[in-house]
Ligand SMILES: C[S@@+](CC[C@H](N)C(=O)[O-])C[C@H]1O[C@@H](n2cnc3c(N)ncnc32)[C@H](O)[C@@H]1O
């Protein structure tokens with residue numbers, strides 16, 4: 105197999121929380137009221153497997169929402185993935201995770217369950233919901249107790265960046281198997297929580313030290329933000345090829361698709377990037393003109409002349425959310 109082709113599948117937007125930063129509830133777009141039916145889920149899964157088979161890709165689904173477990177056919181959809189032996193992980197909430205649910209997920213082949221922590225207790229609860237921090241910590245403990253890998257994601261912005269080093273220690277002390285952060289992508293012109301490029305450079309270096317100090321404690325730190333590539337380059341830890349092949353970086357147009365609750369395909373969920381609708385075959389969506397538009401990486405301001413073009417490209421959703429232009433310079437990139 106020549107690598108993964110990942111599908112981030114939002115099966116519902118039902119959710120117990122209304123987080124201040126959430127792209128579902130705080131974007132300019134109306135919230136779609138539809139969600140996936142079991143019949144359509146079957147068709148989609150068959151199409152996805154056919155696509156991966158044809159292009160020799162390993163399928164991986166990130167099943168998410170909202171909180172995917174709140175979908176009325178959640179367990180049936182999980183059953184379909186199990187039956188077809190598709191690798192999957194869940195990006196969900198902590199509130200409906202019982203020992204029984206965790207055991208069922210494990211038996212169905214779920215690889216990991218990601219929850220979010222967006223700051224220390226006060227900050228997290230003010231962004232999400234009173235009691236959410238403690239529920240999330242309990243969920244991490246329960247996932248560990250019943251043997252399903254807990255992963256923790258943090259959405260970083262000016263609101264919480266100073267708390268993330270301390271939060272990372274808490275995440276490690278609770279034995280999360282994976283820990284990472286991604287930047288907040290402004291959804292309605294709210295750019296005041298963006299960090300400056302210099303602040304972000306300082307922050308990534310600080311997090312590098314935090315990760316090194318916490319090494320060997322059972323948590324893998326995933327360098328999710330592509331601007332980490334600049335840090336790796338600065339530390340002479342990244343060797344780059346100049347052969348025109350896209351090796352890594354922003355997934356828009358590359359080995360990844362997002363599918364919304366209402367059947368709209370997006371290049372990336374973190375900004376308004378519709379590229380077609382189910383039941384159009386994935387092959388036509390992925391190789392279609394609309395998705396091609398997101399692959400014009402030589403038009404990206406700054407990146408087009410950068411030696412890291414084929415490794416980074418920053419986050420196009422942060423660029424779009426900040427300026428309204430997909431091809432704008434990443435607002436936190438500190439390279440001149
Ligand atoms: C939409 S949620 C779905 C899973 C689950 N409900 C949760 O909150 O983790 C997936 C992730 O997207 C993040 N997210 C939501 N809105 C965002 C935005 N505007 N920019 C960046 N990340 C965002 C959430 O914080 C969460 O980590």
Ligand code: SF4
Nearest residue numbers: 119121122123126170
């Ligand atoms: S819990 Fe997740 S899906 Fe629900 S509002 Fe918060 S970020 Fe959005």
Ligand code: SF4
Nearest residue numbers: 354355372419420421
């Ligand atoms: S725009 Fe690219 S880097 Fe940003 S979240 Fe989407 S796929 Fe990831």
